[in-house]
Amino acid sequence: MARPTILAPAGRLEMARAAVDAGADSLYVGPLGWSRRPYESEMGDADIRRAIDYAGARGADVRILLNTFPSPFEYDAWLDAAERYADWGCSGFILSDPGAIPRLRARLPQAVLHVSVGSGISNAEDAAFYRALGADLIVVPYRWGEAQVQAVRAQSDIGVEVFLFETVQTGKLCPGRCIMSSYLKFRDWTEMEGRDAFHGSANRGAKECYRVCQTRWDFGPIDVEQAAPSLKLRRDAQLMLEQIPGMISAGVRCFKLSGRERPTPIIRDLVAFYRRVIDGVLDGACTDMAAYAEEMRVLEHRWVSEKRKRVGTLMGRAVRYGEATQDQVAEPRQVSVHAA
Amino acid sequence: MFELSTDVPNLQALRGGDYDAFDALYLGDFSCPDYPKNFSSHPETLAEGVRIARDQGKRCYLRLYAVPSNHELDDVRRTIDAAMGLPFDAFEVHNMGLLRVLREMGCTKPLHLGVFGNLYTHETARVLKDYGVTRVYPNPELSLREIRYIKDETPIEVLVQVHGKIPLVISETCFIMENAHQGAETCSFFCSKSHWLTRSQGDWSLKDAGRMTLSGKDLCMIEHMDRLAEAGLEHFFVHGHGEERARVAAVGRAYRRVLNAIAGGEPCETQGLVEALSAFAEMGLCNGYYFESAGQHYVGRP
Numbered sequence: 001m002a003r004p005t006i007l008a009p010a011g012r013l014e015m016a017r018a019a020v021d022a023g024a025d026s027l028y029v030g031p032l033g034w035s036r037r038p039y040e041s042e043m044g045d046a047d048i049r050r051a052i053d054y055a056g057a058r059g060a061d062v063r064i065l066l067n068t069f070p071s072p073f074e075y076d077a078w079l080d081a082a083e084r085y086a087d088w089g090c091s092g093f094i095l096s097d098p099g100a101i102p103r104l105r106a107r108l109p110q111a112v113l114h115v116s117v118g119s120g121i122s123n124a125e126d127a128a129f130y131r132a133l134g135a136d137l138i139v140v141p142y143r144w145g146e147a148q149v150q151a152v153r154a155q156s157d158i159g160v161e162v163f164l165f166e167t168v169q170t171g172k173l174c175p176g177r178c179i180m181s182s183y184l185k186f187r188d189w190t191e192m193e194g195r196d197a198f199h200g201s202a203n204r205g206a207k208e209c210y211r212v213c214q215t216r217w218d219f220g221p222i223d224v225e226q227a228a229p230s231l232k233l234r235r236d237a238q239l240m241l242e243q244i245p246g247m248i249s250a251g252v253r254c255f256k257l258s259g260r261e262r263p264t265p266i267i268r269d270l271v272a273f274y275r276r277v278i279d280g281v282l283d284g285a286c287t288d289m290a291a292y293a294e295e296m297r298v299l300e301h302r303w304v305s306e307k308r309k310r311v312g313t314l315m316g317r318a319v320r321y322g323e324a325t326q327d328q329v330a331e332p333r334q335v336s337v338h339a340a
Numbered sequence: 341m342f343e344l345s346t347d348v349p350n351l352q353a354l355r356g357g358d359y360d361a362f363d364a365l366y367l368g369d370f371s372c373p374d375y376p377k378n379f380s381s382h383p384e385t386l387a388e389g390v391r392i393a394r395d396q397g398k399r400c401y402l403r404l405y406a407v408p409s410n411h412e413l414d415d416v417r418r419t420i421d422a423a424m425g426l427p428f429d430a431f432e433v434h435n436m437g438l439l440r441v442l443r444e445m446g447c448t449k450p451l452h453l454g455v456f457g458n459l460y461t462h463e464t465a466r467v468l469k470d471y472g473v474t475r476v477y478p479n480p481e482l483s484l485r486e487i488r489y490i491k492d493e494t495p496i497e498v499l500v501q502v503h504g505k506i507p508l509v510i511s512e513t514c515f516i517m518e519n520a521h522q523g524a525e526t527c528s529f530f531c532s533k534s535h536w537l538t539r540s541q542g543d544w545s546l547k548d549a550g551r552m553t554l555s556g557k558d559l560c561m562i563e564h565m566d567r568l569a570e571a572g573l574e575h576f577f578v579h580g581h582g583e584e585r586a587r588v589a590a591v592g593r594a595y596r597r598v599l600n601a602i603a604g605g606e607p608c609e610t611q612g613l614v615e616a617l618s619a620f621a622e623m624g625l626c627n628g629y630y631f632e633s634a635g636q637h638y639v640g641r642p
Contacts, residue, residue: 069460099463122407125437151410178509183635217537
């Protein structure tokens with residue numbers, strides 16, 4: 001069995017260096033304007049080149065996030081950007097648009113091509129479709145467990161990549177099949193993003209997803225007199241632990257850690273933690289995940305605290321952007337209706 | 341010249357509705373296999389459905405479930421198997437894996453890519469043509485300029501929504517059962533009653549249909565149909581999911597009137613129609629993303 005790798009976020013050069021030093025096999029970075037996060041979690045070209053050099057000198061490599069759905073007007077610019085990063089030594093790309101895969105495969109036959117979670121797959125036939133287009137790995141939905149991973153592997157030889165989140169079974173399916181954010185708000189490109197081919201949305205570049213699913217809404221029939229319950233649209237994702245041995249047995253090829261927008265110390269500590277956990281399972285040194293429970297509890301608390309701040313920031317932007325308003329976003333509450 | 345279409349979930353709606361204004365019908369609810377007697381998940385209803393639609397002179401398309409999980413693929417195969425021998429004009433697919441399934445089953449029907457197929461680029465449209473896709477429904481957040489580009493550069497037939505609530509997100513599980521009727525183990529058609537997600541800050545509203553969330557506002561393009569026609573668009577869709585049949589019929593008649601005027605080169609006053617359609621819209625009207633703004637805005641005539 002191939003040894004699964006850890007793919008770590010690099011929202012900044014400092015984070016890239018910390019993740020490599022902590023034991024990541026690969027990094028993923030988002031070039032300004034071409035990934036599914038706002039500009040403060042993306043990198044300029046000079047820093048991307050430094051990250052590639054830093055990782056390469058230490059036996060790691062860099063995958064470039066080009067996982068927006070580009071406008072048809074900017075397709076050539078999108079392809080040119082991919083070739084530039086390949087020339088600098090990146091080892092692969094993370095993509096969403098199906099049409100991009102055969103185009104990039106033809107231009108860069110050696111590149112490792114991941115299908116982003118933004119593609120929104122539902123079943124093993126989907127994965128086989130992307131394999132036929134030329135993809136090497138596919139990120140499966142957060143809520144998929146071992147059985148679905150095995151189903152993908154039975155259907156084709158595409159590599160399976162999972163987020164280091166536990167699987168959850170309720171709430172709105174996201175990302176990949178959601179445009180709620182852009183229905184509610186757009187913002188203009190910033191000058192530093194350097195793009196103006198179209199007015200964008202969360203799926204289409206640095207136009208961030210405002211995480212409207214993670215704030216609280218009133219829900220119910222309007223004509224009912226009783227107060228509508230207040231709830232989030234999806235359950236908060238929890239960091240994965242107990243499922244790791246099973247995922248390794250099922251043949252997962254890559255574990256992906258989310259968090260380009262988080263502070264560097266939490267990413268550094270999580271990479272080091274998961275390096276120990278995964279190596280322990282692979283080497284047989286520690287296969288009982290209960291041994292890590294206390295350490296996981298502390299990391300989970302830090303993770304959730306940072307996430308809450310981030311959602312608050314994005315919702316604040318969503319409510320205020322483009323309006324001369326006194327509206328203030330409520331601080332999201334910690335406990336969702338599902339998690340309670 | 342133009343095709344105006346809408347969706348019909350089951351035989352009851354097909355028999356009870358007035359679809360005179362429409363040229364074509366998309367049979368089935370792609371969002372939920374548990375929708376009562378849904379054409380998409382009840383193959384025994386397909387022969388009667390396509391017969392009724394044909395007798396009314398309609399083109400007739402079958403919608404397949406949009407997000408089938410691994411364990412649901414066999415159910416979808418059974419629906420496809422039953423439908424392949426019937427005179428459907430096309431199957432609508434939202435899922436790339438089903439394109440493979442249809443090919444493996446030897447399907448020769450034309451295929452339409454549905455709204456949750458995530459079609460954003462002409463490059464993807466070209467890939468899909470190789471799988472037998474003849475018509476695409478671009479992601480609703482594309483602008484009119486981009487839709488036109490995809491249509492011309494691929495080239496391919498394009499379907500665009502012109503009225504009704506915009507599909508925004510689809511899930512594999514029912515949000516209404518999970519939240520408004522916790523403890524219910526089986527579906528009792530809770531979505532027959534309108535459920536809304538509202539948020540006072542930002543004046544936001546969304547309509548929840550269980551497995552699909554829709555825009556709170558009704559997309560309304562009736563005063564811009566001339567611009568859509570000038571862009572070379574010919575296939576227009578009225579989204580009727582969860583709406584009363586009389587309302588869908590009235591909307592269809594309004595758009596038919598405008599399309600007939602455009603086809604005949606006649607002027608058509610639309611202000612009164614906008615006001616009439618506005619009366620149906622609980623949360624108001626919007627223009628979606630056609631004019632490069634957030635979907636919920638009504639920009640009026642640019």
